[in-house]
Amino acid sequence: MNSTVPLSSMDRFVSSFFNAEVAARYVAPILDGMLLTIGLGLCVIATGLVLGLVLAVLRIQHVKLVNAFIIAFADIFRALPPLVVIILLFFAFPYIELSMSAFTATWLALSLVLAAFTEEIFWAGMLAIPKGQWEAARSTGMGSWGTLVHVILPQAVRMTVPPLTNRTIAITKGTALGSVVALHELLNVSSSASSEAGNATPLVMGAVAYLILFIPFVVLGRWVETRFAWKR
Amino acid sequence: MRPALELRELRKAYGPLAVLHGVNLSVPTGKLVFIIGPSGSGKSTLLRCCNLLEVPESGAVMVDGKDITLSGVNLNDLRQQVGMVFQSFNLYPHMTALGNVTLALRKVQKMNKAQAETVGLEALARVGLTDKANAFPGQLSGGQQQRVGIARSLALKPKILLFDEPTSALDPELVGSVLKVMRDLRESGMTMVVVSHEMGFARAAADHVVFMDQGHIVEEGSPQTIFDTPQHPRLREFLASLGQR
Numbered sequence: 001m002n003s004t005v006p007l008s009s010m011d012r013f014v015s016s017f018f019n020a021e022v023a024a025r026y027v028a029p030i031l032d033g034m035l036l037t038i039g040l041g042l043c044v045i046a047t048g049l050v051l052g053l054v055l056a057v058l059r060i061q062h063v064k065l066v067n068a069f070i071i072a073f074a075d076i077f078r079a080l081p082p083l084v085v086i087i088l089l090f091f092a093f094p095y096i097e098l099s100m101s102a103f104t105a106t107w108l109a110l111s112l113v114l115a116a117f118t119e120e121i122f123w124a125g126m127l128a129i130p131k132g133q134w135e136a137a138r139s140t141g142m143g144s145w146g147t148l149v150h151v152i153l154p155q156a157v158r159m160t161v162p163p164l165t166n167r168t169i170a171i172t173k174g175t176a177l178g179s180v181v182a183l184h185e186l187l188n189v190s191s192s193a194s195s196e197a198g199n200a201t202p203l204v205m206g207a208v209a210y211l212i213l214f215i216p217f218v219v220l221g222r223w224v225e226t227r228f229a230w231k232r
Numbered sequence: 233m234r235p236a237l238e239l240r241e242l243r244k245a246y247g248p249l250a251v252l253h254g255v256n257l258s259v260p261t262g263k264l265v266f267i268i269g270p271s272g273s274g275k276s277t278l279l280r281c282c283n284l285l286e287v288p289e290s291g292a293v294m295v296d297g298k299d300i301t302l303s304g305v306n307l308n309d310l311r312q313q314v315g316m317v318f319q320s321f322n323l324y325p326h327m328t329a330l331g332n333v334t335l336a337l338r339k340v341q342k343m344n345k346a347q348a349e350t351v352g353l354e355a356l357a358r359v360g361l362t363d364k365a366n367a368f369p370g371q372l373s374g375g376q377q378q379r380v381g382i383a384r385s386l387a388l389k390p391k392i393l394l395f396d397e398p399t400s401a402l403d404p405e406l407v408g409s410v411l412k413v414m415r416d417l418r419e420s421g422m423t424m425v426v427v428s429h430e431m432g433f434a435r436a437a438a439d440h441v442v443f444m445d446q447g448h449i450v451e452e453g454s455p456q457t458i459f460d461t462p463q464h465p466r467l468r469e470f471l472a473s474l475g476q477r
Contacts, residue, residue, distance in 0.1 A: 136322035
């Protein structure tokens with residue numbers, strides 16, 4: 001053993017973080033973790049955005065009791081850390097006979113949090129549309145629903161793309177929190193692999209995988225912003 | 233002949249603040265009635281009661297002899313008969329000029345796209361903006377935007393057009409193009425109620441001028457009597473403040 005030449009610090013760095021042999025061994029499970037993260041992320045985005053939009057549209061109908069519930073929902077789920085919601089759903093709900101899988105708990109928790117923020121963002125967007133837009137549409141005989149769908153929402157959605165993109169990215173990254181309930185998503189897989197191999201390479205692979213996942217998302221958000229901006 | 237629009241004892245208040253104190257007004261078919269008065273006199277509120285953008289406390293708004301304030305009136309049908317043009321245009325910024333004009337044709341009158349565009353282009357032609365059909369509001373001048381606003385109402389073939397200070401938000405050199413469209417409409421026999429400070433236009437084009445102050449119609453008559461021989465001190469004061477006398 002003493003005959004081996006001691007590794008230079010550069011070599012040690014490379015073999016700890018960019019070890020090809022370790023990388024090859026863990027490519028398959030990390031890809032699986034990545035797929036699960038993509039699937040979970042898409043489910044969260046779809047559920048959260050749609051539920052948020054529905055709540056915002058309900059809220060603008062100005063029914064007092066309904067609005068009290070929506071506001072309470074939005075305030076509670078914006079205040080709670082997503083991790084707390086995941087843990088509650090996964091570990092506490094079984095006590096009321098409501099067990100769910102790690103996937104369901106993470107999906108539900110993040111969707112509710114995203115819906116709460118989305119509702120607030122859409123709501124603010126709709127309020128920012130001048131009253132004259134409603135009046136103009138109503139004065140041509142459009143009903144309140146038609147006005148909302150064809151005049152108000154298209155403008156509100158465009159206006160809210162930047163904050164919505166940011167919030168969606170922030171919450172979708174929260175899929176990593178699923179690791180605390182043993183969900184085999186990307187972070188969980190890479191950190192387990194890392195411990196098992198006694199080498200940091202799988203974590204670096206995980207980080208790269210997150211970049212591959214989320215950079216296109218950021219770029220897409222920017223594209224949507226410019227694509228749907230109307231000419232001024 | 234039955235007036236196209238008639239207001240009877242119309243009252244409107246915002247909380248404790250009374251804005252209209254029982255106003256009576258008759259607008260004969262095919263005539264242009266012009267409403268003048270200081271700001272806060274209730275002119276815009278009066279106009280907005282005519283298509284129920286504001287709901288009066290009491291009194292009647294008779295369109296074609298039917299009281300539209302009664303329950304059971306289909307507001308959306310009514311509003312296609314009583315068009316409105318706004319001070320700040322209120323065009324939909326995410327749609328082209330043609331899109332603005334055809335939206336209600338497609339969604340309310342249920343025309344297909346081709347039909348709606350034919351009608352929409354006709355309306356744009358009447359305001360001289362055929363070549364701007366595909367421009368977005370942000371690419372148009374204020375005068376052009378307001379003419380699109382007029383075309384949007386016109387496309388629905390209304391019986392009455394309400395104008396709420398249609399030129400107040402325009403640069404002076406753009407006012408003329410909008411007034412010209414309004415004059416053409418008058419000549420084509422459109423019934424119009426106009427709230428505006430364009431006294432020159434009132435003199436030249438109005439059939440009847442109404443002076444409002446503090447929620448009352450104080451004086452009304454032909455443009456000549458109102459502008460040349462005003463009786464009421466408040467009207468004289470108002471005209472003097474505008475340099476009209």
